[in-house]
Amino acid sequence: MAKTKTKTKPATPSAQTRRMAPLNTPTDLAAKATPQLAGSLNALLADFFALYLKTKNFHWHMSGPHFRDYHLMLDEQADQIYAVTDDLAERVRKIGGTTLRSIGHIAKLQRVLDNDADFVAPKDMLAELRNDNRDMVERMREAHALTDELNDVVTTSLLENWIDDAERRAWFLFEATRDTV
Template sequence: MADTTAKLKTPTDLNSNATKSVAEAMNIALADCFALYLKTKNFHWHVSGPHFRDYHLMLDDQATQILGVTDAIAERVRKTGNTTLRSIGDIARHQNIADNDKDFVGPDAMLAELRDDNLKLVEALREARERAEEAKDTATSSLADDWIDQAEERAWFLFEASRKG
């Protein structure tokens, strides 16, 4: 049987053992992004109540931003000579962010859950960034800084939108 991984080997000056560790952390962050994207869209579709329009639009904007990050993460993993997630099952095996399959979630609970999930994503991205720095992969580290900032901003917006008074 032919070695198919050799066909995917992308040339890089980075140490392959070090980038493998970075890719593992990035794939966890990628799985969390996909889980967070789908949950955000779910809540976007099912939000209700007096702030419907504001929440509906905010969640759609956030979902779009999260989806944009997924491609950048996956392409960064490939640029370092590694492979990334391949299926919904692969995402499920790697994700730390829990799914929400409830028939009804109130708007306040939605915002709180998404806020906490964005902060979980920040943790995963920080871990990936730390591994990238250890591997001297400055490009991944730099990109992770931007993704962390975006997730922190989403958490902040969700927090502020949920404040009463």
Template sequence: MAKAKQPNLRVASDRLNTPTDLDPADTKKIAQGLTVLVSDLFALYIKTKNFHWHMSGPHFRDYHLLLDEQGDQIFGIIDDVAERARKIGGVTLRSLGQAEKLKRVPDNDADYVSPLDMLAELRDDNRNLTANMRELHEVTDEANDVSTTSLLEEWIDQSERRTWFLYEITRDATQGGH
């Protein structure tokens, strides 16, 4: 039986342009930065859920719920980031393969990670995400992309809060932590 020919779903990129008053070169740079951010957010979401699912130990309930809350927050902004790239006439993430190539958040496929190591790793990942968003913020601010700049400020605040919570949990016992 002959396989039915699949329609070409790829549309020429000029058909995806959205009118904007931003400079085309800036738009391209910002959309690329947002696409990398989407990739990072997907990777951080999956890692957060991985650690949420594989949490164990005496603080299981608290850590499990915290990571569920943080994962939901991360997942909740992915669509907004991708749609922002489209709103300014750019394109965004098309596949998991593309996300794998672009992401800066390392995977953790270990069979077992201790609870505090999980939280410390996520703390560092969120801190790095914050730094990367600050770099993109500089680009958007310089391009006078007020909306993306404003959104990044909110996302940076959320990332700083996640980092803060994870930092407080992972403090060394000599600093008043565990």
């Protein structure tokens, strides 16, 4: 009697094995560049999420005679800040890194301080956000220097636009807090 050959089905990897599998996103950047860039960009991403929520917090809790103007300005600024998050996270993935996975991960990396006060005066809200946006400019400039050094021209270009946006937000917040002469 002749033996019949049976095809064996390849073993399906377990869920645990799949969770541990590397993403292996192709990139032409140097191997050492990905961890450095991903680390820097993920810290920025955490800051953007923290600044977004802080801006929305102050938007929701605005009061006083300039309520409408400040409320609308903060809503517009929050939308602009939030719009960066997807592009930034996707950039981390495009260069072969992994990105934020949870609120807890954001909390570990964020450098923007939370403000959980029950009441903050409107001008204090605007001044705090002005300073936070200035700090974001400084952090983005640091990331820009790294991306330039590692020849990540795309991220360098994105950062230049985001720096300009943050400078504009800081400028508007500065003007809104200035006393008229």
